[in-house]
Amino acid sequence: xxxxxxxxxxxxxxxxxxxxxxxxxxxxxxxxxxxxxxxxxxxxxxxxxxxxxxxxxxxxxxxxxxxxxxxxxxxxxxxxxxxxxxxxxxxxxxxxxxxxxxxxxxxxxxxxxxxxxxxxxxxxxxxxxxxxxxxxxxxxxxxxxxxxxxxxxxxxxxxx
Amino acid sequence: xxxxxxxxxxxxxxxxxxxxxxxxxxxxxxxxxxxxxxxxxxxxxxxxxxxxxxxxxxxxxxxxxxxxxxxxxxxxxxxxxxxxxxxxxxxxxxxxxxxxxxxxxxxxxxxxxxxxxxxxxxxxxxxxxxxxxxxxxxxxxxxxxxxxxxxxxxxxxxxx
Numbered sequence: 001x002x003x004x005x006x007x008x009x010x011x012x013x014x015x016x017x018x019x020x021x022x023x024x025x026x027x028x029x030x031x032x033x034x035x036x037x038x039x040x041x042x043x044x045x046x047x048x049x050x051x052x053x054x055x056x057x058x059x060x061x062x063x064x065x066x067x068x069x070x071x072x073x074x075x076x077x078x079x080x081x082x083x084x085x086x087x088x089x090x091x092x093x094x095x096x097x098x099x100x101x102x103x104x105x106x107x108x109x110x111x112x113x114x115x116x117x118x119x120x121x122x123x124x125x126x127x128x129x130x131x132x133x134x135x136x137x138x139x140x141x142x143x144x145x146x147x148x149x150x151x152x153x154x155x156x157x158x159x160x
Numbered sequence: 161x162x163x164x165x166x167x168x169x170x171x172x173x174x175x176x177x178x179x180x181x182x183x184x185x186x187x188x189x190x191x192x193x194x195x196x197x198x199x200x201x202x203x204x205x206x207x208x209x210x211x212x213x214x215x216x217x218x219x220x221x222x223x224x225x226x227x228x229x230x231x232x233x234x235x236x237x238x239x240x241x242x243x244x245x246x247x248x249x250x251x252x253x254x255x256x257x258x259x260x261x262x263x264x265x266x267x268x269x270x271x272x273x274x275x276x277x278x279x280x281x282x283x284x285x286x287x288x289x290x291x292x293x294x295x296x297x298x299x300x301x302x303x304x305x306x307x308x309x310x311x312x313x314x315x316x317x318x319x320x
Contacts, residue, residue, distance in 0.1 A: 062214060
């Protein structure tokens with residue numbers, strides 16, 4: 001299996017996480033962290049359910065991975081996430097020294113890996129990441145646009 | 161009591177948090193979150209003790225404040241922190257919609273409020289913050305430089 005096929009395989013697992021979020025009415029974003037070909041941590045967006053501002057998919061997965069490895073340094077890992085990370089999650093990726101990040105859809109409004117900033121590739125920080133984008137991006141993006149379209153429809157119906 | 165005096169009073173409490181970190185060998189950084197003149201959450205850096213990359217002072221305080229208010233929106237709060245926030249913590253401040261941030265010392269190597277980026281004042285994000293810097297900055301900065309000086313001395317002695 002080549003790198004792209006492997007990336008697609010793990011992105012599918014991140015999409016499965018995103019779907020868990022969708023099932024409970026959360027914005028569908030999911031993440032998994034992989035080391036030596038094994039998933040060591042998963043996470044999905046839980047902001048509304050938890051009423052905790054930091055419970056993004058990536059942050060939950062990063063904390064689980066630290067627990068799994070018993071270390072704040074997530075060396076030799078890859079993080080897969082369905083949406084381009086926000087500043088908080090990009091910062092958490094730097095803090096945990098994750099060497100490789102693969103994301104699905106771009107977030108033109110808040111993404112801090114390519115869209116608004118390139119926080120994972122700034123030599124002034126004490127860590128830089130290899131980044132691959134666009135893995136299953138249509139599927140990842142579609143999931144979000146469908147979610148928001150349904151939300152708008154629901155709100156419209158409630159107003160009528 | 162004017163705003164500056166009040167800011168100094170709460171920054172002293174953030175310094176007390178930082179000292180708790182120092183006591184257990186952690187880099188001394190502390191934070192408190194205030195609403196209506198009352199401290200609703202506190203936090204200090206626990207990265208080595210917890211072996212969790214995201215346990216910065218601000219992130220712990222933000223999570224505690226969400227719990228205290230039962231909401232991910234920390235409206236009408238002020239966050240006091242002894243050191244200029246990193247990208248992760250600046251991002252968490254945006255995510256939790258904290259309207260005002262007061263910090264002590266600048267972090268020229270990693271600060272994302274004034275030094276390397278101005279993440280809290282970017283109109284492209286869905287939130288912006290009022291920022292006050294330099295409150296008790298000498299004391300906040302001194303605490304850090306003393307900590308790192310002692311750490312270098314200790315390492316030097318261990319090598320001899």
